[in-house]
Amino acid sequence: MNLHEYQAKRLFAEHGIPIPRGEVAYTPEQAREIAQSLGGRAVVKAQVLTGGRGKAGGVKLAANPNEAEAHAANILGMKIKGLTVNKVLVDELAPGGIQQELYLAVLIDRGRRRPMVMASAAGGMDIEEVADKTPEKIHTVHIDPNLGVRGFQTTYLAQRMGLPRELWRQFQDIVTGLYNCFKANDASLTEINPLVITGEGKLMALDGKFSVDDNALARQPRLADMRDVEEEPLTEAEARRTGITFIQLDGNIGCMVNGAGLAMATMDIIKLYGGEPANFLDIGGGARADQVATALRLILSDAKVEAVLFNIFGGITRGDEVARGILTALEQIDTDVPMVVRLAGTNAEEGLALLAEADMMTAGTLSEAAQKAVAAGNAAAAAKATGKRAS
Amino acid sequence: MNLHEYQAKRLFAEHGIPIPRGEVAYTPEQAREIAQSLGGRAVVKAQVLTGGRGKAGGVKLAANPNEAEAHAANILGMKIKGLTVNKVLVDELAPGGIQQELYLAVLIDRGRRRPMVMASAAGGMDIEEVADKTPEKIHTVHIDPNLGVRGFQTTYLAQRMGLPRELWRQFQDIVTGLYNCFKANDASLTEINPLVITGEGKLMALDGKFSVDDNALARQPRLADMRDVEEEPLTEAEARRTGITFIQLDGNIGCMVNGAGLAMATMDIIKLYGGEPANFLDIGGGARADQVATALRLILSDAKVEAVLFNIFGGITRGDEVARGILTALEQIDTDVPMVVRLAGTNAEEGLALLAEADMMTAGTLSEAAQKAVAAGNAAAAAKATGKRAS
Amino acid sequence: MSILVDKNTRLLVQGITGREGTFHTNQMIAFGTTVVGGVVPGKGGQSFEGEGAIVPIFDSVREAAEATGANASIIFVPARFAPDAMVEAADAGLPLVVCLTEHIPVLEMIAVRAYLDQRNTRLIGPNCPGLITPGGAKVGIIPGSIVSPGHVGLVSRSGTLTYEVVYALTQRGIGQSTCVGIGGDPIKGMDFIDVLRLFEDDPETSEVIMIGEIGGNAEEQAAAFVREHMRKRVTAFIAGRTAPAGRRMGHAGAIVEGKSGTAEGKIAALQAAGVQVADNPDRIVEMIS
Amino acid sequence: MSILVDKNTRLLVQGITGREGTFHTNQMIAFGTTVVGGVVPGKGGQSFEGEGAIVPIFDSVREAAEATGANASIIFVPARFAPDAMVEAADAGLPLVVCLTEHIPVLEMIAVRAYLDQRNTRLIGPNCPGLITPGGAKVGIIPGSIVSPGHVGLVSRSGTLTYEVVYALTQRGIGQSTCVGIGGDPIKGMDFIDVLRLFEDDPETSEVIMIGEIGGNAEEQAAAFVREHMRKRVTAFIAGRTAPAGRRMGHAGAIVEGKSGTAEGKIAALQAAGVQVADNPDRIVEMIS
Secondary structure, three states: EEEEEHHOOOOOOOOOOOOEEEEEOOHHHHHHHHHHOOOOEEEEOOOOOOOOOOOOOOOEEEEEEHHHHHHHHHOOEEEEEEEEOOEEEEEOOOOOOOEEEEEEEEEEEEOOOEEEEEEEEOOOOOHHHHHHOHHHEEEEEOOOOOOOHHHHHHHHHHHHOOOOOOHHHHHHHHHHHHHHHHOOOEEEEEEEEEEEEEEOOOOOOOOOEEOOOOOHHHHHHHHHOOOOOHHOOOOOHHHHOOOOOEEEOOOOOOEEEOHHHHHHHHHHHHHHHOEEEEEEEOOOOOOHHHHHHHHHHHHOOOOOEEEEEEEEOOOOOOHHHHHHHHHHHHOOOOOOOOEEEEEEEEEHHHHHHHHHHOOEEEEEOHHHHHHHHHHHHHHHHHHHHHHHOOO | OEEOOHHHHHHHHHOOOOOEEEEEEHHHHHHHHHHHHHHOOOEHHHEEEEEEEOOOOEEEOOOOHHHHHHHHHOOOOEEOOOOEEEEEEEEOOOOOOEEEEEEEEEEOOOOOOOOEEEEEEOOOHHHHHHHHHHHHHHHEOOOOOOOOOOHHHHHHHHHHHHHOOHHHEEEEEEEEHHHHHHHHOOOOEEEEEEEEEEEEEEEOOOEEEEEOHHHHHHHHHHHHHOHHHHHOHHHHHHHHHOOEEEOOOOOEEEEEEEOHHHHHHHHHHHHOOOOOOOEEOOOOOOHHHHHHHHHHHHOOOOOOOEEEEEEEEEOOOHHHHHHHHHHHHHOOOOOOOOOEEEEEEEOOOHHHHHHHHHHOOOEHHHHHHHHHHHHHHHHHHHHHHHHHHHH | OOOOOOOOOOEEEEEEHHHHHHHHHHHHHHHOOOOEEEEEEOOOOOOOEEEOOOEEOOOOOOHHHHHHHEEEEEEEOOOOHHHHHHHHHHHHHOOEEEOOOOOOOHHHHHHHHHHOOOOOOOOOOOOEEEEEEHHHHHEEOOHHHHOOOOEEEEEEEHHHHHHHHHHHHOOOOOOEEEEEOOOOOOOOOOOOHHHHHHHHHHOOOOOOEEEEOOOOOOHHHHEEEEEHHOOOEEEEEEOOOOOOOOOOOOOOOOEOOEOOOOOOHHHHHHHHOEEEEEEOOHHHHHHHO | OOOOOOOOEEEEEEEEHHHHHHHHHHHHHHHOOOEEEEOOOOOOOEEEOOOOOOEEEEEOOHHHHHHHHOOEEEEEEOOOOHHHHHHHHHOOOOOEEOOOOOOOOOHHHHHHHHOOOOOOEEEOOOOOOOEEEEOOOOOOOHHHHHOEEEEEEEOOOOHHHHHHHHHHHHOOOOOOEEEEEEOOOOOOOOOOOHHHHHHHHOOOEEEEEEEOOOOOOHHHHHHHHHHHHHEEEEEEEEEOOOOOOOOOOOOOOOOEEEEEHHHHHHHHHHHHHEEEEEEHHHHHHHHHO
C-alpha cells in the first residue's frame, strides 16, 4: 500500500526528519489560507498515488496566496494517470532556496535479506534512470537489524556523495530517522527525493514516498487507516473486501484464475495469442459460487472487456464442483460477454461435460482456451462495431 | 546499581506486569494513610538495598491501618545489614491470598552471550539454594535479541514449571514484559521472587529486584536519578564523584592500588599474610597527588583501618612521579596510621629512594609490602590498646 | 531416492487442530506420509483423531520431537504465530520445516531467516504449497492425485501453476522425483539454487523444471548456478511478462520494481545460461519429452 | 613467531586525534609498531603529526584499509562511539581489532559480538590494555619498557596485574612471546580459550601464564580446554579470593554472583585440569623458572 506525500512526510517528521511547514487543502480557498499562514509564497502539490505529477502540471509554485488559490483551483479535479486529484499539499518553499538536491531511500534488499539504505548526490531525478545510466552515483549500505544504522555507515554514504562535512551529522540523523521510520512502520520503501540542502545550509525532505508492507497492515492499524479509498479503483477496493486479489489493466480479455502464478501465466498466454489481459484476478482456493459471481461482476464492470477466460485448476477442489460453482454464479449475472472455461486437474472432464451441457464454451488446455477467448473477444467486438454502425 | 523493590516494581508495571497497589511511606502516619486507602490490610516492607529484610523483621503484615502505623514505626530507622531503613513500602495483600509462589528472572548469560530467562516453581525461596540443591527445578531459555521472547519459549517454561494451562497466556505476557523491561532499561538483572498465583487465579509480582548495568547509566538518565544516595556509604558516593572505584570492607588494612586486578590481588595477599583488607580501591591510571589525597581520606575515614598499603605499578607513569604524587598528598593529610609504599615497574627504584628519604616505609615486592603493612597494623593496634589501657 | 522428503520422513504438524491443519493432515496421511505428532500449545496430551490415524498432540515442538523422533514439521498457523512456529521448530533442531502460512510481514521474516541461518534447519516457504515426493511423502497441499513417481524434479515459486505442469507431466506418463513449491514471498527459506543443488546431486532426478515469476533476482541467481554447477538439463517458465510494473501480482514477492525483477531479464539470464525457456506452460511438457 | 601481532602488523588507530589516541600512538610508534593510518570521521585528509612519524587520517576504516593495506586496528574512542568503531572495523574486514574503551553497556556488546561472530574479525577487549609482542609490535598500552622477547605466553583479564607479572619475568631474564590483555568486561571478544589455543599452536611459545579473576566462568572453560587440548604447561593466578559477593570489583565482569564466579571454584577447576595455581602473583615467576 502506498501513502500520499503528505502522509509520508508526516511519518518522517515523527522520526526527527526536517520537512517543510505545510498543510493539506481540499478547496482553493483552503489553499489560499494555508499559503497566507506560510507567509505568502508556497508550492501547491497534487496528492495522488502515482508518479509524474510534475510533468502533468500537478506541482506549481505560487508567489502569493492568490496564486496558490488559482493553482489549487487548476490542480484539484485534474486527472493524473487516470486518478482524480482530490487534495493538494501546500508547503512552504525551502528556506533560503535550494543549494543541492540529493536522494535517500530505505528499502529491502531481497538478495541480501536486509534493509538497505540507498543514497545519491543525483537527487530530484528518476532514480531508476540514475541507476541505469550512472550506477556509480548510487551508494548503498546494508543494515543489520540487530545493530540499526551505524555512524560509520552514514559517514561512508556522506563521503561518497561528496556531502560537505558540516552536514554529516545532520545526514546521520536523517538516515537514522528514515530507517527507524521504515522499521517502526513496516515499510517496504521509504524514499526522500529530493532531500535538499537549503540556502540556509540545512538538510530538508522536500518530497516523500512511502510503501507499506501489505502483510504488516494487520499490526499497523494506524497505517491501514491511512489508506485513501478515494484514490483506489472501486473494483480493487471491493475485491480486497471479499478476499479476491484483483488488479485492473487495460486489455480486452478478462480472466479469472485460481492462484497468483497461474493467473500471471494466463495473462501471458492471452497476450501470446493476440489478446490483451484486462485484469489480474486470483480467486484463491475453492472457486465458490458467490466468489465467482463477485469476481465476474468486477471483471464485467470494465466496459472494455470483450471476453472472459476462466482458468481453474482442480486440485483439492474437484473440477465438477468448480463447474457447478461457475454455473450457479452465471445464473446471477446478466451479460452477453462471451466466456470460455478451461478446467484442468482432478475431475476436469466431468466438470467440462457439465459446462458443455449448459452450452458454455470450454477448453482442455490453456492455449486452446486463450485462443478461443481471443477469437470470441474479437468476434464480439466486431459484432458490436457492426451493431453500432447499423444502428 | 541496584534499585529498591518499589522502584523495580514500578518499572515492571510500565511493561504490563501486574503488581500490588501500594505506596512508599517515610513516616508511620503516611503508612497508616496508605493502608487506609488500600482498604485496611496491608504489608509493610522496609526499603533497603540488601537482602534478608524478612529475617531482620523488616517485613510485617498489618490487619488494619493502626497496625500498619505501628509496624512502620518499628521498621523505619531499623538497621538491616548496616543500612538504615528510611522508607517503607505499604502494599495491598495479594487479592484472595496466595495459591503458589513462583520465581522468574531475566539476566545475562555471559557464557552464551545472551539474555536468559530463568524460571522456577520453587518461588519465595533463595534461588541460589534451589539451584544448588534441586537444579532440576530451575528452567532456562535464552533470548535472541533480534527475536525477543517467543511464545514457544514461555510455553516451554510454563510447562516445565507445571503451571496450570489457563495461566500460560498471562505468564507469557509477564515474561515478555520482564524481558522488555530488562532490555529497555539496560538491566543486568530483573527478578520477581515471588511471582504469585493469587487466590483469584491471577499472576502478580509481589517482590522485585532490579540491577542496572552501571555502564549504561549514561544513556539511562532516568535510572541514574533513581540512585538512592542515602543508602550508599558516603565514602563510596564520594569516590564515585572523583572517578575512583572504592568498596568499603570490614578489615584492618587499607589499600590503594592502580588497577582493578592488581587491587584484588593486593587484598588477597594482605589476607594471605594475616591481615584483613579494609577496602578495595582502584585509583586508576596516573596516581596524581590530588587523587591520592582524596583516596587516602576515604580510606582513613574508616576508624578500623590500622595501616595503609600503597601498591602502585609504574608503567607509562614512572615510579618517581608516583612517589612525588604520594608525598605531596601526604603533606595535606594529618594522620598517624602507618603506611607502606610498594612501587614496581618503570623507575621504581628512584621512586622508592625518594620515599625512603622522606622516611616512608617502602617495599620492593608485594609480599614484602603486605607483610610490613600487616605487622605495622598489628603494632599500631597494640599500641592503641596499650594507650587506651594506660589512659 | 528423491530430495528432502521420502518414506523416512516423520512429520509433525504445527497447528494440527485448525481447519487447514486438520484437512491437510488427513490428506497427507491418505497419501502415505508418516505423521507422528501434532503441536498445539495448551493442547498437549490430547489427540488428533485423523481419518486414517490417531496422532498425539504436544505443547511444544521440542517435546514432540523428543517423544516421536520427528525429523520434519509443517506449519499451518495464522501469520501472527507463524514466525514463532518457525523459530520453535529450528530451536528444536528439526532438519526440515515447511511453512504454508501467507501474509507474514517482511521484517518478521528477515529476523526469522537470520535466526535460521545460525541453525541447521532447512525452511521451505513461507506462503508455499509445500513439497511432494510421489510414492514417498507429501508435506504440504500439492494434490496427491496429480503426481506420479519418476525422474523429473520440479521447483517453483507458484502453487496452481506448478500443479498444471505436474499434472501435464503425469498425463503424458512422465513421473516426478520431487516437486518443491518454494513459495511466493520475497524473503523465504530455500531458494531456487538451494533446491537445484539438491536435484543436481540426486541420482534419481534426471532433469529439472523450474517455474519462476517476476520480482527479485532469484531466477538470475539460479541461471548463474545452472551455468556453473549443473550438468542436468533445466527447463524453465517465467510467469508475468504482461504484469505491470509497481504492482504486486498476488504474491508478496511478485512485483517488478522499476527495471528490476522483469520477466524479460530473467528469461534472458536463463537462456544465456543454457536453460530452455518455454513461452507457454503448455509447451514445457513437449520440451522435455 | 608469536601470536596475533608482530613485525607484519600494519595498524590503524581509530580515534587517533583524541588525548589517549595521540599519546599511545606515539608510544606504539616508539616501540616499533607500524602505524599506517588513523581514522577520525570528519577529519579525513588531515595528518597525525606523531613524534616518530606522520600518519595519514581517513574518514572511514574501509577507506583507510584500502589505502594503507592495514591488517589491524586499535580503538581509542569514548564508550558512546566504541560499538560503532568495532562494527566498522569488522565491516571493513580487518582480521584483528583491539578495543581499549571502558564502560560499554553490556547489551551493546552483545549486539556487537553477535555481529562479529558472523565475520572473520578477531576482537581483543573491550576494556583491555591490548597486547604486545616484544621485539614485534605493541597494539595497546602495555608499557614497552617492561617486556622482553622470549617464549612465555601470557593472557590476562587484568591490566596492571599483568604488568606486574611481565615485569617480574623480564627482571628474572624470562622473555615473553606475546602478552594479551583480554579485558575485564563480561561480554568480550577473544576469551581465555581462544588465546590459549593460539599459544598452544605457536612454536615460539613454550609455556603459558594465565591471569584470571572472579566473575563468570571463563577460567573454568579454560581449565576444560587445558585438560583436553593443551600439552604446554599453564600456570595461573586468580585474583579476588577476598572479594565480597555481589559487588563489582572495578571491572564490570569482576563480580561473584551468588555461588558462581568465585575464585575458589576457578582455582579448583584449574588445579583439577593440571594447571599450577599460584596463591600470590609474586610466586608465579618462581613456579615457571
